[in-house]
Amino acid sequence: MAGSLIQAVRRRPVRGAEPRPAPAVTRLVLRVAGVFARRAVLLTVLLAFVFTAVELLPGDAATATSERGESAADLAERRHLLGLDRPVLERFREWMTGLPTGDLGTSARGESVADLLAHPFPNTLLLGGLALLVTLLASVALGCWAAVRPGGEADRAVSASATGVLALPEFVIAVALVLVFALWTDWLPAVTLTDADGSPASWRMLVLPVLALAIPQLGWNTRIVRAALADEAKAPHIDTAVLDGLPRHRILTHHLLPGALPTITAGIATSTGMLLGGAVVVETIFNYPGIGSVLAGAVADRDSPLIAGVVAVTGAVITGVLLLADLVRAWASGDRT
Template structure:
């Protein structure tokens, strides 16, 4: 099963690489004109296009790019720096942001989701469910702007911009992480709570839980032996997917706060037409999502005894 999942993931990744390269190449605008300006002579534009290899067929350039990927070469940025070196610090900064968000998301979403299901139909359930519905409908950058207005402009307790010294770790400046993490956490928490609450509510009305209660089991035993084991496979899937979604969703959040991650780099690269950087970032995010989906499928099998037994047979 693991081999089949991995082979499917590799096939999807190969298809994704083609879609990413061709799709980015078809983006509106000319990357050469965006760099040198619209007043440049056609001869100079043609010379630059030839220098960058943009005058060759797209499939030929895709083959060369794919060969570079196989050797760990992501190409060269418009600035002249290797894309790998350009991404090294940025990927780490975004990973810190997403990692902290997921570490906070897991216990909070599990606790709130199970609590709302346990009190389903009551005031607590209505408050949690309504709040989650409102937050899940709001984009991350809107939440980020509201948090800046509250904590940075009105209360003045946190910085509005999450700038870091060159080469510094974000963990050495925790104050710049608070608002970006909170922005991602609130939106991710809204989705995770809704999914976990639905799964827990279904479990609480199952015959298995009714049998435990009729047998005299306490509510704590029901929660530990029936509800949490049933909810955990779904919750792990949500947490894994949310981790990659945080990196992708951080594109606008990082831009709002000026945080030096891959999201801010992606926006600026699209603006100046730096195709190698855009292609590398989109493939990185897509590949990470495919890997997480494979891990999520495996997690469901490993955490569900019935499925684990079926696979073993």
């Protein structure tokens, strides 16, 4: 009997000896750090690919930026000044060491890359941000409208229109918008004029570029919203809400949309990269003062630091949006950790 009691006491867990779970804030920080580390590795690989790809292009920065009549000795000296006589891996490593401090290097024409992007990149962010906002609001509205009466005329019309718009590239939509709203009706300007600070001179000059960017992503995200709401409508608690006699709009706003939010957020976050990528084409068509013209000139000059600088700042914005989307999805799924 005594031996059994002693063994029972030994087996009894000591209060407070169990490992305590980490605080929610700590787990959240660790999760964010892990996601950020993975994105940083992907961005580093992409930047290395950019340097290598520019190296494989015919010609080099010294030849592309040279003036007519320069001798071979002048070109050799320019290559030495630009560091083109060193291995590409060494130049990439040197460029990466300054990236954490915001030093994006020097362009092939001797200008600071950070200074070259100081004005165009905020303009591109403004254009992409407005297009993302239009995409979010319109796709949620259209997706909800179609989901309220599944199989109805509105549902079929929205689904067909979204599919058709999704197949159109940005430059086709941009040309059509210019034709209709600038040439035929003269309602909106076809090109963008700038103020002294390099920003668009009027908000009217933003309308067509924003629409050209947003319309293709609108088709994509409308389909995502519609599908997410249709999947959520199959959940048991939706049937319970219907049987309880709740109004249709309350079921949509208080039950369907919260459950579909993770999927909707993922679609919107994915569109961020597509919007910034499509901005290069749209900015060229509308003469918009963004990074499109900077990137085109950098490719023509075989300017590795400038191209990598554009990719770095764009990748940082996309990484931030994706990280925010991950947090929203975790919160909407009920995982506060």
